[in-house]
Amino acid sequence: MIKIIVDAMGGDNAPASNVEGAVTALNADSDLYIILAGRQEDIQAELKKYKYDSSRMEIMDCRDSIGMNDIPTEAIKRKEASLVKAYWALKKEDDIAALVTAGSTGATIAGGQIILGRIKGVKRAALCPAIPNSRGGYTLLCDCGANAECKPEMLCQFGVLASAYAEAGFGIKNPRVGLLNNGTEEHKGDPLRQTTYQLMKKMDVINFVGNVEGRDIMMGDIDIAVADGFSGNVALKSMEGCGKLVLGIMKKEFSASLRTKLGYLVIKPAIKKMRAQLDFDGMGGALLLGLKKVVVKSHGSSKPRTIAASIANAAQIYRNNLVGRVEELLAGVDWQSLVPKDE
Amino acid sequence: MIKIIVDAMGGDNAPASNVEGAVTALNADSDLYIILAGRQEDIQAELKKYKYDSSRMEIMDCRDSIGMNDIPTEAIKRKEASLVKAYWALKKEDDIAALVTAGSTGATIAGGQIILGRIKGVKRAALCPAIPNSRGGYTLLCDCGANAECKPEMLCQFGVLASAYAEAGFGIKNPRVGLLNNGTEEHKGDPLRQTTYQLMKKMDVINFVGNVEGRDIMMGDIDIAVADGFSGNVALKSMEGCGKLVLGIMKKEFSASLRTKLGYLVIKPAIKKMRAQLDFDGMGGALLLGLKKVVVKSHGSSKPRTIAASIANAAQIYRNNLVGRVEELLAGVDWQSLVPKDE
Numbered sequence: 001m002i003k004i005i006v007d008a009m010g011g012d013n014a015p016a017s018n019v020e021g022a023v024t025a026l027n028a029d030s031d032l033y034i035i036l037a038g039r040q041e042d043i044q045a046e047l048k049k050y051k052y053d054s055s056r057m058e059i060m061d062c063r064d065s066i067g068m069n070d071i072p073t074e075a076i077k078r079k080e081a082s083l084v085k086a087y088w089a090l091k092k093e094d095d096i097a098a099l100v101t102a103g104s105t106g107a108t109i110a111g112g113q114i115i116l117g118r119i120k121g122v123k124r125a126a127l128c129p130a131i132p133n134s135r136g137g138y139t140l141l142c143d144c145g146a147n148a149e150c151k152p153e154m155l156c157q158f159g160v161l162a163s164a165y166a167e168a169g170f171g172i173k174n175p176r177v178g179l180l181n182n183g184t185e186e187h188k189g190d191p192l193r194q195t196t197y198q199l200m201k202k203m204d205v206i207n208f209v210g211n212v213e214g215r216d217i218m219m220g221d222i223d224i225a226v227a228d229g230f231s232g233n234v235a236l237k238s239m240e241g242c243g244k245l246v247l248g249i250m251k252k253e254f255s256a257s258l259r260t261k262l263g264y265l266v267i268k269p270a271i272k273k274m275r276a277q278l279d280f281d282g283m284g285g286a287l288l289l290g291l292k293k294v295v296v297k298s299h300g301s302s303k304p305r306t307i308a309a310s311i312a313n314a315a316q317i318y319r320n321n322l323v324g325r326v327e328e329l330l331a332g333v334d335w336q337s338l339v340p341k342d343e
Numbered sequence: 344m345i346k347i348i349v350d351a352m353g354g355d356n357a358p359a360s361n362v363e364g365a366v367t368a369l370n371a372d373s374d375l376y377i378i379l380a381g382r383q384e385d386i387q388a389e390l391k392k393y394k395y396d397s398s399r400m401e402i403m404d405c406r407d408s409i410g411m412n413d414i415p416t417e418a419i420k421r422k423e424a425s426l427v428k429a430y431w432a433l434k435k436e437d438d439i440a441a442l443v444t445a446g447s448t449g450a451t452i453a454g455g456q457i458i459l460g461r462i463k464g465v466k467r468a469a470l471c472p473a474i475p476n477s478r479g480g481y482t483l484l485c486d487c488g489a490n491a492e493c494k495p496e497m498l499c500q501f502g503v504l505a506s507a508y509a510e511a512g513f514g515i516k517n518p519r520v521g522l523l524n525n526g527t528e529e530h531k532g533d534p535l536r537q538t539t540y541q542l543m544k545k546m547d548v549i550n551f552v553g554n555v556e557g558r559d560i561m562m563g564d565i566d567i568a569v570a571d572g573f574s575g576n577v578a579l580k581s582m583e584g585c586g587k588l589v590l591g592i593m594k595k596e597f598s599a600s601l602r603t604k605l606g607y608l609v610i611k612p613a614i615k616k617m618r619a620q621l622d623f624d625g626m627g628g629a630l631l632l633g634l635k636k637v638v639v640k641s642h643g644s645s646k647p648r649t650i651a652a653s654i655a656n657a658a659q660i661y662r663n664n665l666v667g668r669v670e671e672l673l674a675g676v677d678w679q680s681l682v683p684k685d686e
Contacts, residue, residue, distance in 0.1 A: 134588050145525055148533040182488055182576040190491040190573055214577045215584025230533055231574040233525035234557045235581040241558025242585040242621075245477050249620055253613030260613060266606030270596030277592055278585075 001033050001056075002315050003096045005089055008038030009065035009082040010103020012301045015039070018102060019046035021307025025315075026052050028308070032315060035060050035096070037086040060085060065103075068300065072106030076114055083107055087115040090293055098294035098314035102285070102302040109146050112291045119323060121330045122290040123151075126158045127229070127297065128165060129236060129286035132279055133220030140166055140224045141180075141217060142289065144232035152195040153339045155179070155226050159206045160329045161289035162224040168320035169287075169313065175223035178212030180231060185211065192228065199339065200226075205332040214238070218277075236280075243278035250274070284310030287317070290326070294318050344376050344399075345658050346439045348432055351381030352408035352425040353446020355644050358382070361445060362389035364650025368658075369395050371651070375658060378439070380405050380429040403428060408446075411643065415449030419457055426450055430458040433636055441637035441657035445628070445645040452489045455634045462666060464673045465633040466494075469501045470572070470640065471508060472579060472629035475622055476563030483509055483567045484523075484560060485632065487575035495538040496682045498522070498569050502549045503672045504632035505567040511663035512630075512656065518566035521555030523574060528554065535571065542682065543569075548675040557581070561620075579623075586621035593617070627653030630660070633669070637661050 006022050008015040015038050022034050033056045036043050040061040047057070064080035078084055083103050090099045099116075101108055105127070112118075112125050126143035133139045142162035147154060159177045166175035179197055181189040186197060188211055200208040209222060214235050217225050227235065250271065254264040264271065276282075284306050285298030294317055298310040349365050351358040358381055365377050376399045379386050383404040390400075407423035421427055426446050433442045442459075444451055448470070455461075455468050470489040473481035485505035490497060502520045509518035522540055524532040529540060531554055543551040552565060557578050560568050570578065593614065597607040607614065619625070627649050628641030637660055641653040 134591070148525060148536075180577060182491055182573050193491075193573075213584075214580030214582075215587065217581060218584050218588050227577075230525050230536075231577045234523060234570075234574045235577050237557030238560060238578040238581040239557075239585045241556075241561050242582045243589075244558065245561050245620060246586075246589050246617055248477070249617050250613065253616055254610065256613070260610055263606050263609030263613075267597065267603055267610065270593065270599070270603060270606075273596055274589055274592050277588060 002031055002318055003033045003035065004098045004100060004311055004314055005035040005037055005060070005086045005096050006311065007083045007086050007099070007101035007103050008036040008043050009062070010101045011298065013303065014102065015042050016046055017302055017304050018307050019043055020050065020304035021302070022311065023050040023052045024304055024308035025311035026056060029312065029315060032056065034311070035089070037062050037082040038065065039063065060089065066107045068104050070104060070107065072104060072110040075104065075107045076110045083111055084115070087111040091116050097318040098296065100296045100298060100307065100310045100314055102298040102300060102307065105145060105297060108288060108295070108297045112288050112295055116291050116293060116295070118290050119292055119326055119330070123154050123157055125288050125290040126161055127286045128162055128289050130283040131217055131236070131239065132277055132282055133218050134277065135220035137220055138170065138283060139217050139220060139222060141232050141236055142224060142226055143229040144227065144236045144286065145229045146288070147229040150192065150228040152192060152199055153335065155196040155228065156199050156203060159200060159203070159208065159224065159226045160333065161326055162226065163206050164322055164325040164329055165287055165289060165317065166223045168317040168322040168325055172223050174207045176209045177206045177224045177226060178209055178216060178222040180225045180227040180235065181211040181213065183211065184213060202338060203333060205329045240280050243280065247275065247278055281306045282309065284313050292323065294322055345374055345661055346376045346378065347441045347443060347654055347657055348378040348380055348403070348429045348439050349654065350426045350429050350442070350444035350446050351379040351386050352405070353444045354641065356646065357445065358385050359389055360645055360647050361650050362386055363393065363647035364645070365654065366393040366395045367647055367651035368654035369399060372655065372658060375399065377654070378403050378432070380425040381408065382406065403432065409450045411447050413447065413450065415447060415453040418447065418450045419453045426454055427458070430454040434459050440661040441639065443639045443641060443650065443653045443657055445641040445643055445650065448488060448640060451631060451638065451640045455631050455638055459634050459636060459638070461633050462635055462669055462673070466497050466500055468631050468633040469504055470629045471505055471632050472623070473626040474560055474579070474582065475620055475625055476561050477620065478563035480563060481513065481626060482560050482563055482565060484575055484579055485567060485569055486572040487570065487579045487629065488572045489631070490572040493535065493571035495535060495542055496678065498535070498539040498571065499542050499546060502543060502551065502567065502569045503676065504669055505569065506549050507665055507668040507672055508630055508632060508660065509566045511660040511665040511668055515566050517550045519552045520549045520567045520569060521552055521559060521565040523568045523570040523578065524554040524556065526554065527556060545681060546676060548672045583623050586623065590618065590621055624649045625652065627656050635666065637665055
C-alpha cells in the first residue's frame, strides 16, 4: 500500500478539483491510500459526491490554507495551513510516500527545502515538468522555476536529478541529457553554460549529449533539457503559450459554423493527435526533485484529471525508488575533483 | 527611391532564394532599388529566370562568402565576402538605406558593430524578431540572441530600441513594453530583472507595463517583450519549435487519407488562421537594432517570400525613420541619473 498525502486546499479549483482527482486516482489503483489535507467539512461535502473505498481515504483536518499571493517563506510558518501540515506529516511519518499539491509554487519549494529537507549532497531542489514531445513521450525540463540564479555545479546536479526521474518515472535507461543553450556548438552561451558544458562532459553518471536549443525540447531527441530556473521557466511558458493559442484558435474556428463542425468530425483523429502533442498536463505536474521524499507540484489551474495524473505519477516514481536512485547517482560524482575550488 | 543592399550569398538557399526574393520585392514596390552582393555569374544565372525592371537592380560582385560555421569576428575581416562588402557599402554610401542578409547571425552582428557602427549612446546592438500574436499583429522580442549576458542599462535600451521599431515598423503609438520574467509580480526574477524593473519604471520615453511571462509574447497584450539575448533566444526557439511540431502534425495527418483530405478542404479557413498564427517568418527576419542604418537578419533557411518580406520591412522602417526615432528616444533618457554609478 502506497500512502500519498494530497493538499486538498491548494490551487484555483480547490477543494472540488483536488478531491475529485484524488477519488479518480484512488479508484484506478487499489494499492493506493490517500490522505486529504484541508478543511474537513469542505472535503467531506465534496467526497459525498463520489463512490470510493473509504478504508483507503482519510482526511487530515487543517483550518488554514496558503493563497497564491502569500509570501512563501512566511506562509510556510503557518502551522494550520494544509500544505504546511502535509509537509510535516510527510517528514515525520515514515509510511507516507509522497505529497501532491496544486498550491503556491513558491510555498511548495520553500516547504520542501525548509520542512522536508533535501537529499544529502543536493545543493538545491529543482522543479521538473515533463513536456510532451514529438516521439509520443516526454522531455524533462529541469529546472524550470525553483532557482532563478544558478551555478555550474547546480546545473550539473539538475542533470543528475532529472536522470533519476527519467529512469524512475519513464523507465528510460541512460537518458540523454542536453544543456539548454542559445546554440548547439560547444563554445555557445554565457560563462554559466560554457563552464557547465565542460563539467558535464566529464560526468560519468549522466549521458550528456551536448547543447540543445529551445526547439529541441519538444522534438524528443533528448530526454532531459537542463536549464537555470529562469530560462527554463521562460521556455516552458513560451511553449505553453504557443500551444494554448493554437488550441484556442481550433476551438473557436471549428465551432464557428455547421460546415466547420462537420469538417471537425472528419478530421477528429488528426486534431486529437495535436491536442495530445500540446497537452502539457499529461503527467499532471512538475516534480520537485532533490528532496528526501517525492513531491509533485500540480498546475495551479489543475483539473481533476491533472490531480489524478499527478497522484499516479507520484505513486509510480515512489515504486521505482526515485530518491534511492538520486542518492546512487550522486554518490557516483566526485564533486570536489569536478568543480574547481573557487567555484 | 530607396536603395537596399541584399547579401545574395547568405543563407541555406542562396543565391536562388535571395535573388527570387529580391525580384519579388522589387516588382512589388516601384520605389525600390536593389543591389545584390555576391558572385556575379551566379546571380546573373538566377536573374535570367525572372522579369523585372533592370534599371532598378544592380550586382555588386563579391568573390567570397561567409558560411554558418565560420568564426564571426574572423569572417568579418574577409574583404571579398558578400556580407562584408555589403556592410562597407552601407557604411560608405549615403544613399544606401538598408542591408538585408540571411547569412550567419554572428557575422551579421559582428559586422554591424565593427563595420557599420552603433548609433551614438547605444551600448549594444540587439536582435529583434517580430512574433505573430493572437491579436493578428506582432510582438517584438528584443534581444533574442546578440547579447547572451546583459546589464540592466542594456535591457532598458532594448526597450527604447524596440519602441522605435514598433512605431516605425507597425505604426504603434506608445507601444507597451513588458520585461520578460519568470513571473509577473514586481519582485520576481533574478537581480538583473529586479534592477531593470526599477529602472524601467522611471523611464518616461517607454511605456513600461511591468513583468511578463513567456506565454504573454504570443498573446499580444504587449507590443514588446524585453529580454537578455540568452532567455530571449530560448523563448523564440521554444515557440518556433512548438509551432513547427503542430504544423508538422497537421501536414502529416491531413494528407493521410482521402477522408482527411476532404475534411481538410472543409476546415481550410480554420487551418489557414492557425498557419498565420504560427508564421514566425511573416515579417521576414529580425531587425538588428541600434546600428547607424537599417539591418535586417532574415532566417538562415529563408525562402523567397521571407527575403521579400525582409526587404519590404527594411524599406518600410527606413521610410518611417527608425534610426532618427531611436536617436530621439535615447536623447530623452538621462542615463547618468537613471543608472547608479557602480553599475
